[in-house]
Amino acid sequence: xxIEKTNEFRPKIVAFCCNWCSYAGADLAGSSRLGYPADVKIxxxxxxxxxxPMFILRAFEKGADGVILCGCHPGDCHYTTxxxxxxxxxxxxxxxLDYLGVENGRTRVxxxxxxxxxxxxxxxxxxxxxxxxxxxxxxxxxLRCRN
Amino acid sequence: MQRIGVFVCHCGSxxxxxxxxxxxxxxxxxxxxxxxxxxxxxxxxxxxxxxxxAAIKEKNLTGIVVCSCSPRMHETTFRNAAKRAGLNPYMVExxxxxxxxxxxxxxxxxxxxxxxxxxxxxxxxxxxxxxLQQGESRVTKRALVIGGGIAGIQTALDIxxxxxxxxxxxKTPSIGGRMSQLDKTFPxxxxxxxxxxxxxxxxxxxxxxxxxxxxxxxxxxxxxxxFTVDIRKKARSVNMDKCTGCGVCQEKCPSKKTxxxxxxxxxxxxxxxTPFAQAIPNVPVIDREHCTKFKTGKCxxxxxxxxxxxxxxxxxxxxxxxxxxxxxxxxxxxxxxxDQYDEYAYSQSPDVITSLELERIMxxxxxxxxxLERISDHKAPKNMVFIQCVGSRCADKRGKSYCSKICCxxxxxxxxxxxxxxxxxxxxxxxxxxxxxxxxxxxxxxxAVEEYGVNYIKGQVGKVAPQPNGQLLVQGVDLIDNKxxxxxxxxxxxxxxxxxNKDVRKxxxxxxxxxxxxxxxxxxxxxxxxxESPTAGVFLSGVCQGPKDIPETVAQAGAAAVxxxxxxxxxxxxxxxxxxxxxxxxxxxxSTCANVCPYGAISYIDKxxxxxxxxxxxxxxxxxxxxxxxxxxxxxxxxxxxxxLQGFSNRxxxxxxxxxxx
Ligand SMILES: Cc1cc2nc3c(=O)[nH]c(=O)nc-3n(C[C@H](O)[C@H](O)[C@H](O)COP(=O)(O)OP(=O)(O)OC[C@H]3O[C@@H](n4cnc5c(N)ncnc54)[C@H](O)[C@@H]3O)c2cc1C
Ligand code: SF4
Ligand code: SF4
Numbered sequence: 001x002x003i004e005k006t007n008e009f010r011p012k013i014v015a016f017c018c019n020w021c022s023y024a025g026a027d028l029a030g031s032s033r034l035g036y037p038a039d040v041k042i043x044x045x046x047x048x049x050x051x052x053p054m055f056i057l058r059a060f061e062k063g064a065d066g067v068i069l070c071g072c073h074p075g076d077c078h079y080t081t082x083x084x085x086x087x088x089x090x091x092x093x094x095x096x097l098d099y100l101g102v103e104n105g106r107t108r109v110x111x112x113x114x115x116x117x118x119x120x121x122x123x124x125x126x127x128x129x130x131x132x133x134x135x136x137x138x139x140x141x142x143l144r145c146r147n
Numbered sequence: 148m149q150r151i152g153v154f155v156c157h158c159g160s161x162x163x164x165x166x167x168x169x170x171x172x173x174x175x176x177x178x179x180x181x182x183x184x185x186x187x188x189x190x191x192x193x194x195x196x197x198x199x200x201a202a203i204k205e206k207n208l209t210g211i212v213v214c215s216c217s218p219r220m221h222e223t224t225f226r227n228a229a230k231r232a233g234l235n236p237y238m239v240e241x242x243x244x245x246x247x248x249x250x251x252x253x254x255x256x257x258x259x260x261x262x263x264x265x266x267x268x269x270x271x272x273x274x275x276x277x278x279l280q281q282g283e284s285r286v287t288k289r290a291l292v293i294g295g296g297i298a299g300i301q302t303a304l305d306i307x308x309x310x311x312x313x314x315x316x317x318k319t320p321s322i323g324g325r326m327s328q329l330d331k332t333f334p335x336x337x338x339x340x341x342x343x344x345x346x347x348x349x350x351x352x353x354x355x356x357x358x359x360x361x362x363x364x365x366x367x368x369x370x371x372x373x374f375t376v377d378i379r380k381k382a383r384s385v386n387m388d389k390c391t392g393c394g395v396c397q398e399k400c401p402s403k404k405t406x407x408x409x410x411x412x413x414x415x416x417x418x419x420x421t422p423f424a425q426a427i428p429n430v431p432v433i434d435r436e437h438c439t440k441f442k443t444g445k446c447x448x449x450x451x452x453x454x455x456x457x458x459x460x461x462x463x464x465x466x467x468x469x470x471x472x473x474x475x476x477x478x479x480x481x482x483x484x485x486d487q488y489d490e491y492a493y494s495q496s497p498d499v500i501t502s503l504e505l506e507r508i509m510x511x512x513x514x515x516x517x518x519l520e521r522i523s524d525h526k527a528p529k530n531m532v533f534i535q536c537v538g539s540r541c542a543d544k545r546g547k548s549y550c551s552k553i554c555c556x557x558x559x560x561x562x563x564x565x566x567x568x569x570x571x572x573x574x575x576x577x578x579x580x581x582x583x584x585x586x587x588x589x590x591x592x593x594x595a596v597e598e599y600g601v602n603y604i605k606g607q608v609g610k611v612a613p614q615p616n617g618q619l620l621v622q623g624v625d626l627i628d629n630k631x632x633x634x635x636x637x638x639x640x641x642x643x644x645x646x647x648n649k650d651v652r653k654x655x656x657x658x659x660x661x662x663x664x665x666x667x668x669x670x671x672x673x674x675x676x677x678x679e680s681p682t683a684g685v686f687l688s689g690v691c692q693g694p695k696d697i698p699e700t701v702a703q704a705g706a707a708a709v710x711x712x713x714x715x716x717x718x719x720x721x722x723x724x725x726x727x728x729x730x731x732x733x734x735x736x737x738s739t740c741a742n743v744c745p746y747g748a749i750s751y752i753d754k755x756x757x758x759x760x761x762x763x764x765x766x767x768x769x770x771x772x773x774x775x776x777x778x779x780x781x782x783x784x785x786x787x788x789x790x791x792l793q794g795f796s797n798r799x800x801x802x803x804x805x806x807x808x809x
Contacts, residue, residue, distance in 0.1 A: 030246025050779030062808035079778035115663040
C-alpha cells in the first residue's frame with residue numbers, strides 16, 4: 001500500500017460520507033478489514049446534499065490535499081433527491097476549483113452503498129494513490145494558518 | 148465554554164490492539180474544553196456506562212465524546228447513558244476509532260495518530276453542540292404489505308392477529324406467490340397447495356386484512372408512522388362484487404392463445420382468466436392486451452355468457468390513497484432468464500426446462516395434468532438429467548455470484564418424487580457441491596441417493612446438444628472419477644438461479660430503502676437487524692431480502708410482523724431533532740429552500756422582527772420540524788446562509804474539517 005513506500009509526504013484527506021449509504025459502507029469496509037491508508041479521515045453528514053461547497057473550500061484552505069464526497073447511488077438517496085443536488089453542486093465546484101489550480105484529481109464524488117465495503121476501500125486506495133501522484137496541494141492554502 | 152469528557156474504549160483488543168488507547172486519552176486531555184479523559188475496556192458495558200454517568204455528575208460535564216465503534220452501533224447507547232445522568236442526549240458525539248481506524252490499519256503509530264485526530268474532530272464538534280429536544284409524531288395504526296406470496300400472507304396474518312389493520316397489495320390477479328406454483332415441498336413432501344390454500348383463505352377472510360390484488364403501489368410519501376401511499380387498482384374488467392367465480396367466461400372465451408404465465412408458458416390460457424383454480428379472489432381478470440374485444444371491438448362473448456352480469460369492459464384503473472404506520476416489503480423472486488445459457492440448449496429444445504417448469508409439469512393441475520412427459524412429443528422420459536447451479540455461484544456476468552440456496556434441496560425433492568412415481572426413469576444430477584444445511588435436510592438428500600438410487604455426479608455439464616432423433620446429448624465431467632461423461636437424456640432440468648423480482652428497484656426507490664448489488668433489499672444490520680430496512684418503518688419479509696426456502700420465509704415473515712407490531716403499538720414516535728432551522732434575521736424570504744426540500748417541510752410566514760432597532764414585517768422561511776427529515780439540502784441551497792441544520796451545523800462541520808486538517 002502507498003503508506004509504507006512514501007514516508008516523506010502524508011496527504012491530508014477529508015472524506016464526507018452520507019450517514020445512510022457511504023458511512024455504512026465505510027463501516028462495512030472496517031468490519032470486513034478492508035484496509036486503506038490512514039490519511040483518509042471521515043466526516044459523517046446526514047446526506048451528501050448537506051455538504052456545502054464552503055466546507056470543501058475550507059478544507060483546502062486549511063491544508064487538505066484531497067477531498068472526496070461519498071453518497072448513495074443515484075436513485076437510492078435516503079432523502080430521495082439529495083445526491084442529485086450534491087452531484088450538480090460538486091460538478092460546478094470542482095470545475096471552478098480546477099480553474100483556480102486545484103487539479104480535478106484532488107476532488108472526487110463517489111457513490112458507495114451500505115453494501116459496498118469493497119468499493120469504499122478500493123475507492124479510498126485509488127484516491128490516496130492519486131493524491132500521492134499530485135503531491136502537496138498549495139493552491140488555496142491560507143498561509144497565515146501554516147505553523 | 149463547554150466542559151467536555153472524553154471516554155476511549157479498548158473494545159477488548161478490537162481497538163487496543165492497534166490503537167494506543169492511553170495515548171489517545173493523553174492527547175485528548177490537552178484539547179480545549181476537555182476536563183476529563185479516561186479509557187476503559189468496554190465503554191458500552193454497564194460498568195463503562197457507569198463511568199460516563201459518574202464523570203458527568205462529578206465533573207459537571209456539558210458534553211461528552213466517546214471514542215469507540217461506529218455511531219451506527221452504539222450512539223443510542225451512549226446518548227441514553229448521558230440522558231440518565233441528566234445530560235441532554237444530543238450533547239454526545241462519537242469518534243469512530245474501530246471501523247474507521249483500528250480495524251483497517253495495521254501500523255500502531257499511524258492508527259493511534261489517526262485516532263487522536265478523529266477524537267479531536269469529535270471534541271471540536273461537541274464544543275459547538277447545543278441541547279436538542281425530540282419532538283413527537285403520531286402513528287397510523289395500519290400496516291401495508293407489498294407482495295402477497297407466502298411471506299406477505301404470513302406477515303399480514305401475524306399483524307392482523309395482533310389486532311391491527313393490514314392491507315396486502317399484490318400485483319398479480321391472485322395472492323399465493325411462487326408457492327402456489329409448486330407441486331410438493333421439501334423436506335416433508337407435503338403438497339404445496341394443501342398447506343398454502345388454507346393460509347390464503349384465512350388471510351382473505353380475516354376481518355382485519357384487506358387485499359388489493361391486480362394492484363400496484365404507485366407512490367409513497369411520508370415517513371415512519373405516517374406513510375401516505377397511492378395504490379393503483381388496475382382495471383379488472385370484472386365486477387368483484389357481482390362475479391360468482393363460476394368460470395363460464397373462461398371456458399367460452401374464444402381467445403385462448405395467450406401463454407399461461409402461471410404454467411411458465413408451457414400451455415396457453417384464455418384472455419379472461421384466473422391464474423389457478425384456488426386463486427384468491429376467485430374472480431377473473433381480462434388481459435386487455437390479448438382480448439379480442441379490446442383489440443378489435445368485436446367479441447364480447449364473456450359479457451353474454453356471464454349470468455351475474457359481472458363483466459365491465461369500461462372499468463378504469465382506480466387510485467386509492469391510504470395512510471400506514473409501517474410498510475413490509477415481501478415482493479419475492481423470479482428465476483433468471485436463461486437466454487444467455489445457449490450451451491444448455493434451453494431456447495432450442497422444449498425438453499430442456501427449468502425446475503419451476505418441472506414443478507408445473509408434476510402438478511396435477513399443470514399443463515400435463517401431472518404426467519411426467521416431454522413437452523415436445525408427450526412421451527414419457529426414460530433418462531432425466533438435472534443440472535445444478537445454472538447461473539448461481541457464477542463468476543461471469545451472465546449469472547449471479549451468490550448461491551440460490553434452495554436448488555440443491557428442490558432437486559433432491561424432484562429426483563425423489565420422480566423415482567418414487569416412475570421407478571423406471573433414471574435420474575442423474577450434475578452438481579458442484581450439494582448444500583444441505585437445515586433441519587432434516589441432509590437426511591432428505593441422503594434418502595434421494597440411498598433409498599431412491601438417484602445418480603449424483605460431481606461435475607459440470609459443458610454442453611447439451613439436441614439430436615435429430617429428439618434426444619439430448621449431455622456432455623459433462625465427473626470430477627471424482629476424473630473422466631468425461633457423454634450421456635443421452637430425454638429431458639434436462641436446469642436449476643436456474645433465483646433473483647429478486649424485477650420491480651423491486653422501483654419499490655426500493657419509492658421507499659428510499661436500499662438494495663444491494665444483486666437487487667436484494669438490504670437489512671439494517673446483517674446480523675442484528677435482519678428484518679428491518681435501514682429506512683425507519685420499512686420491514687423485509689421473504690426472498691426479497693435474500694434466497695430462502697419456505698420455512699425460513701415464514702420465520703422471517705413472523706419476525707417482520709413482530710417489528711411492525713412493535714411500531715404500531717406505539718401511540719407516539721419521538722422524532723429526530725436534528726432538523727433545519729432558519730435564522731430570522733438572515734433569511735430574505737427568497738424561497739430557494741422550499742424548492743429543494745423533498746418533504747415540503749418549509750413554509751413562509753410574515754412576522755414582525757426587530758433588526759437592530761428597526762421594527763418591520765418580514766417574510767421568512769419556517770421549518771416544520773415534524774416534517775423535516777434533516778437531510779440538509781436547504782442549508783446548502785440558502786443563498787443568505789440563514790438555513791442551518793441542528794446537530795450538523797455549518798460551524799460544527801467546519802470545526803471537524805479544521806480539526807482534521809490541523
Ligand atoms: C423450483 C422451485 C422449487 C421450490 N421448492 C421449494 C420446496 O420444496 N420447499 C421450500 O421450502 N421452498 C421451495 N422453494 C422456495 C419457495 O418458493 C420460496 O421460499 C417462497 O416462495 C418465497 O416466498 P415469498 O413470499 O418471499 O416470495 P414469492 O413467492 O415470490 O411471492 C412474492 C409475491 O409478491 C408479488 N409481487 C412482486 N412484486 C410486487 C410488486 N411490486 N407489487 C405487488 N406485489 C408484488 C408477487 O406477484 C408474488 O405474489 C422453491 C422454489 C423454486 C423456484
Ligand atoms: S371479450 Fe371476448 S376475448 Fe375478451 S375476455 Fe371476453 S370473451 Fe375473451
Ligand atoms: S433539512 Fe431537508 S427536510 Fe429539513 S427542511 Fe431542509 S430540505 Fe427539508
